[in-house]
Amino acid sequence: MNYTNYHTLSPADVAQSLHSDLVQGLDQQKATELIQLHGQNILVSQTPITWPRILFRQVANPMVLVLLAASVLGFSIKDYGEGAVILVIIILNSAVGFFQEFKAEKTVESLKKLTSPTSKVLRDGKLSNIQTSDIVLGDILLFNAGDIIGADCRLFETMNFETDEALLTGETLPVSKFSHIIPDPECPIGDRFNLCYTSTIVTKGKAKGIVYATSMNTEVGKIASKLSNTKKTKKTTLSQSMDRLSYSLLALSVVFIIIVLAVNKFKINADIIIYAISLAITIIPEGLMIVLTLTMALGVRQLSKQKALVRQLNALETLGAVTDICSDKTGTITQSKMAVVQAWIPNDNIYDISGLGFEPIGKVHRHIESETTNEERSHNKSIEIKQNELSEPFKQLSIISALCNASEIKKDIETGEWSGVGDSTEIALQVFSTKVGFGKNTLLDDSNNNLPGWIILHEFAFDSSIKRMTVIAEKTGNSNTNNNKIAFLKGATEKVVESCTKILDGNSVKPITQQQLLQLVNSKVEFMANQGLRVVSLAFRELDNQDVNNNPNVFIREDIEKEMIYVGLVGICDPPRPESKASVEQCLGGGIKVHMLTGDHLFTASAIAKQVGIIPYTICEKTDSSVIQIDPLVVTADRFDKMSNEEIDCLPELPLVIARCTPDTKVKLIEALHRRKRIVAMTGDGVNDSPSLKSSDVGISMGMAGSDVAKQASSIILTDDNFATIVRAIAEGRRLFTNVEKFIRCLIGGNIAKLVCLTIGIIYKDASGHIVFPLSPVAILTNNLLTATPPAMSLATERAPDDNMKKPPRNPKQGLFNHEVILDIIFHGLVIGLLSFLSFWLVLMYFGDGNLGNNCNKEYTEQCETLYRARGTNFANFTTLLLIFPYSCRNQRRQTLSPEMIKDFCSNMFLFYSFIGGMAICIFALYVPGVNTGLFKHLSISWEWIIVAISGYPGGGRPQGGGGYQGGGGYQGGGGYQGGGYQGGGGGYQGGGGYQGGGYQQRPPPGQMNPQNQQLMMYFRSVDTDGSGALEADELQRALTNGDWSPFSLDTVRMMIGMFDRDNSGTIGFDEFVSLWKYIEDWKQIFWRFDADRSGSIANNELYNALQAFGFKITRQIVDAVVNKIKILEGAKRFRDIGGISFDRFIYSCVLIKNLDDTFKQKDQDRDGMIQLNLETFIILSLKN
Structure with missing residues (x-):
């Protein structure tokens, strides 16, 4: 049977092909026969994890086999004590490992809560609830908001029906569904809007569908079956080391047996054989395997207390070598709790709304000073606004948020916890309106004497093509006239503005052109977008007879959504977890790069990445309604996917943020990291994440929001879905x-x-x-x-x-x-x-x-x-x-x-x-x-x-x-953006090391020199001909050239020496030479990032961005002055020939500004940002720098 083209058939044709009835459904006898024929509607693993398989994994390794051989030798020479003890150790070791992994698999089974236990089905013309596992082909299923779809269905009736397909496709926004035919047989899965899929969630509306695929034939099942065909995971470093140790000890045992026999001139007797075998057994560390297994078990136990379930013991060891974490944003780095955190009303100011989650508790604060930038905003003063002090426009904003909304929030009577049903954005709006006393339940309650009651007359559902939604409501308790009917509208700002001709200004309504309104609104939209907020605009208008065509029960969307009154906008965010920033900083300090892969918009993703420290604030800004993407570290999936492997491998660094990410993008990034010999930990929750989880060195799935398939593909499960838990797991590894x-x-x-x-x-x-x-x-x-x-x-x-x-x-x-x-x-x-x-x-x-x-x-x-x-x-x-x-x-x-x-x-x-x-x-x-x-x-x-x-x-x-x-080196340490850049982990200008923190001043233990330092010593000695242990400017210039750096000018070399020359001798020692070498590597990484065309030079604007990336808060005028100085040093003609600032002069610029910055800070003793100099001091400082 063809399971791919049901979207091209009419519902009647689908029902006919499946021998079903759209009105009556299947009869029970037919359903029973189909279960016996096709089996239950469950995902079947191709290689189920059974206890014999787990037990076999414990004994099938070389070290256990060597111990077994030692036990046999012990028994052979009648050393029953030694033989028995080793045998007991083998049994105990296997038992401990078996117990840990078997327990983990049982816990995984208990975490499989993705599939709904029951589904509403129509059989024999009667509606009933059945186990989802009993769904068969041809069943008619009914769906409501909040349901989890139990099988792949062709929809034939829909009413404002939307589903969340993030677990399958990665699409973060709900997908609107319909029932008419889609003729294109090659239509992508995500665009088959007349189908719904197993494990996706209904966020809005109602629908009916006929089941056309169950079990492993569903889209989820197809992905699950592919996972069983992936290549076997290679052994970890520890496993490989233990294998080599086993073989080495076995060979050493044979060698010493031969030595004993040789010393006795190969005169073999029982006494000599016993002594030789005793020596061989002595070599074998009987306790090693049990200690190793218990160490792993203790680590697993420790992590289980910290919300990480380890399914395979060796995953812990791999975690310890992780160099890159590829993490989802929503729910892992962020809280997965959309909340309205800001609101704005024209000719008023920004309002901050506190409180996160579903519980409608929070405060409203109004800014007193107008905001300018995100940094300055933190210094603005605000005052708390009580409910009875809210302005009429703010109240209107709250009413629109509540009534133009299909979601609901409710409180569990037993637990006291609040929950929401519906689209996450609408839930956030509903919580916001409830916080300020205008929730939907309150407004629809006509018994409330403080507020007029409302009834919903009609709803125009959110249409993705026009990006807005409208609800028509009527006040109760008043005369039934048309002006009591009000249309409330919400949606994307540009689409809402298209429908508006007026603006609510205080208690009055004023006319406004669309161009004027856009100019007024855009700065606020950009201000919120740069903070990672999703912006929603709101409007309303009272309806008259003309709007309803003299028929109060007939509404035409085009007639309603016009001449609206613009009220304001709200900013909605999924805030970062409080611990995410500290965890990212801990990763950076440990030389681990964090890559955020998300389906969100570029600016939403980059804003969150900035807040938690994955990228600096100077990367990816929005100005004058246009995108300035100044760094390849932040890209869209579309751009990354179009790059060939060769182009990706030429990048100095792989992207740290990929927006609008798809499952294939994730796999492509992991493969690129593997080509760079990186060890990757990948997080995921959806079925679509399973291939990337399998491709990574350590797959980490979400225990709360994760799908069964993702959990099965992973080696570690986070029971709290928290990024900080990953970092704790790496620390434990x-x-x-x-x-x-x-x-x-x-x-x-x-x-x-x-x-x-x-x-x-x-x-x-x-x-x-x-x-x-x-x-x-x-x-x-x-x-x-x-x-x-x-x-x-x-x-x-x-x-x-x-x-x-x-x-x-x-x-x-x-x-x-x-x-x-x-x-x-x-x-x-x-x-x-x-x-x-x-x-x-x-x-x-x-x-x-x-x-x-x-x-x-x-x-x-x-x-x-x-x-x-x-x-x-x-x-x-x-x-x-x-x-x-x-x-x-x-x-x-x-x-x-x-x-x-x-x-x-x-x-x-x-x-x-x-x-x-x-x-x-x-x-x-x-x-x-x-x-x-x-x-x-x-x-x-x-x-x-x-x-x-x-x-x-x-x-x-x-x-x-x-x-x-x-004590030494490590892997991929220092250097570059993460290991030693300007973030807080180490090295660079303002990190824990660098110029002031001493980042590269750490030396290996006495008597030990790592291989790179040995090479640097060779460069150093090759030019230190007088053996003084110090290099002058010309000698340092030759040493750097010998080390494959481009020749630096003497001006730049002298500036480099000045970084360390505390006694004004004009020389540099070996330790300082090593530190300088690391700094040059850092400079080169930064230079590469801004030299996008690989011309060997950067323009003025790129120099400005690079210096900003280092943490210098400088103006463009300062950069222009630096460039002018470089022009003087190079000569105007050579400067033009080079095409900008060379790497040599880039370093010169960095050191020059750093020296000036240090000098200023030394004089600015009261730290007020100002110093006073007389002419003599000014001249001395200028000449010195």
């Missing part, structure tokens, strides 16, 4: 990865230490030729599980470092085991292993008689006393070192047993208790008779504790200048 790195260092380092100790032990054999264990198998197992694992597990609970969200994301190519981490693990493993064996050797050979006894691996005799005491010392020393080592792993920049470490000794109570518990186990194993000699094969110790104390101090230490990769 960063914390998790940092802690994983800590406990892996701890566990692997400890295992290498055991390996070193046991490998050296090969050299000792007793009188019968058996290898003597420096530690007994039980002691090794105790250290593995009871001494090493609990402290490592405690590291998983470490709180996030203070700079967790103040440093760039880590490089996604950089796994857990870079060269530094590997060297650090090997270093600590060698130190602890050698110190451990040294304590064994000292007691056995230096202070003891070297007697190894006979068969001491199995039983204690007097001959074994020295060996057993050496083992006891080794056990105590090894245990102590393993318990101190985690404290060293907590902070890679801190020396073990340093005052800072001792001060924080109890800050992690889990680690502290693990230390106390480990020492208690050590004491128990050493001093309990029978346990020490019988089970652990060692003796108690006394003076030997001195050896333990001495070796314990440096044992957990680290080489000076060591430290994790956390």
Whole structure:
């Protein structure tokens, strides 16, 4: 059956093709047969998530397989304790992971509330409510405002019918529907206005439709089925690192088995095989998988408390590497609560209306001073206007808002909460009018003695072609004359003005031309639009006999919507969430770019983006009724979609705001980010968002407003639909990865230490030729599980470092085991292993008689006393070192047993208790008779504790200048607009760093230099021929040229040096050279953005915009003066040849203005914006700058 062209058929033809009846509907028997034939009307996943699949995911990874092999080896040599313990760990690890993911899937099921549980259906000529899942082809459905459509239908009766299709098409405004034929078979889905679709919501009116598609054949179902064909998600960095670790450990096990056999000249006997296999098992960190899984589980639990449901454990780790967030606006960054926040009446002033949401509580404030700009408006004075003080025009504005309105608001009697039914814009108007005492319920109540009652006579529904709506109402309680009939009109300002010939001025009505009215209104419309407000104009007029053609029951729209009286306009906004701005700033500070993708208008989108800090206020302004788009960071989807991949890849930065966004636009942006090796988190709520959620590295769906398909396509669900929750999740992902790195260092380092100790032990054999264990198998197992694992597990609970969200994301190519981490693990493993064996050797050979006894691996005799005491010392020393080592792993920049470490000794109570518990186990194993000699094969110790104390101090230490990769670089940090620009995150002129904040002055830990700095050192030394460690202007000029920067003029180079030259030596050191290099990268990013034609130069106007983007509040006259100075330096002819300001002179301009600005601020001690200079001071300052 063809499911695509029902919009081209008449309702009767559709009913005939589906064997249904438009009047009677299906009969019940036929409906039952169709359910048995086609199945229920539900979305069926092609790959359902079942518990066996979840369980299989837990065990099908290399590390678990390596542990399983170790368990088998343990059983093969009759080491049942080791084998059983490893097996238990595998089971426990799998159980924890299974429980977390299974619980998450169950929660997802509980969040599936999109589809209406019941639908109104006509069967056998009778209207009844049935389960939406029981809808079949040919059913006749009836819809009212507020209903959720349960299947795809061809409409055949409509009355002012509109639906919200945002979840399917992304269209934010309701779509008007009709029933007549659309002949074009290629008509896009969004333009098939005689169809309605599953999961869309009725916002207005009534309708009837015949079902032509159910289940997976609906438009929603088609999208859901496509998702099952998407490619498999690649493994995360952590998963890849763990896989590599598993293979490496397996190979290392084989190597050490060969070493043991080689030392014994391949003379294989049972004793040698047991020792070799014991060494191989020692390499395997039994506790690693359980600690890793528990760390993930703790992160999931923490996020669930913060309104984020993690469906897949590894999504947390990917979150920590996110470099870009692509977020929807409505409901995520904003509150999804449209509200009237401003009103304006001609020849009056702006009114502010407080209060958000559906509850009609708020205050009205009237501005005293006239507004000029958005910034100046914040300083305007206002006074509160009480209800009894409202002017007649304001009251009229409120009455029109209430009556020319098809929405309703109501209060739940039980909960006391207010809710709205209808179009979101109309709900906002209804709430506004109710706040000031003129709500629809009040006006239609003729028992109210304070206000005249009203009745609605007729409604001309909103028509998208003329963008306005009209309602005709009549006052009750008066004589039934035509002048009691009043037409109320609302709509887009330009369309309302077309219908107006008069204006309400105070209590009088005055004539006005359309041109005069537009001039009066446009400035207010632009003022509100620049704040991101949706503007609605309102008008009215009294009707007479001529208007109704002498028939009070017949109204013609063209006759009614003319000669209207303009009353005023209101500004409606969906305000940002209070926490959104701080969250965006936190992202910028952490090197994460935020992209806002929305279906709203360009100015609405950019205004909200400015309010929350995604873009600066200088980008995308509206002046003289025209758009000035001064930056490619704000674009429309139409413009972005027309660009080829090559053109997009040439952009210095991808757009931060895309307006009128479509699902394909979102996927295109994600693909462009992936080509730049970025890690993308994508938010979405609609069915149409599902492809982009799948394409992203981390798909994040909305739990409250999201569709089932979107939730199924995502790996994380926000139960509060809040952008701030995404940022908290990213912070948790960063914390998790940092802690994983800590406990892996701890566990692997400890295992290498055991390996070193046991490998050296090969050299000792007793009188019968058996290898003597420096530690007994039980002691090794105790250290593995009871001494090493609990402290490592405690590291998983470490709180996030203070700079967790103040440093760039880590490089996604950089796994857990870079060269530094590997060297650090090997270093600590060698130190602890050698110190451990040294304590064994000292007691056995230096202070003891070297007697190894006979068969001491199995039983204690007097001959074994020295060996057993050496083992006891080794056990105590090894245990102590393993318990101190985690404290060293907590902070890679801190020396073990340093005052800072001792001060924080109890800050992690889990680690502290693990230390106390480990020492208690050590004491128990050493001093309990029978346990020490019988089970652990060692003796108690006394003076030997001195050896333990001495070796314990440096044992957990680290080489000076060591430290994790956390201190350096990161990924995509600094530079450019976001990482180090002029926003609050770091770098740039006015951020947390830059000239005054010291943004790039942060240096890596002592002894460590990142690769870029090593390259810069090479440039620096290549021109510092005298080895002075400082560069003069000509040397700096050559160094920058060597670094592939265009040659800079000496004037500009001297200006650069002046930024750092505190002692007036005219030189710059290496640290300042590194900082300067970063600044030049920032300058280049800004220059690129305004050099749109890539000519290598920018015009005066572009220079002005660029300097404004840096945060300089300067006039165009100042810019003209700077340009004139550049013309003098370059020469008029060369300036013309260049075509404007070159990159060299752009930097010169930036530094020049910054120096002047700093000088002025130093003199302006009282901060009043004015200074007084005598001639001498003025000349000195001028010459200096």
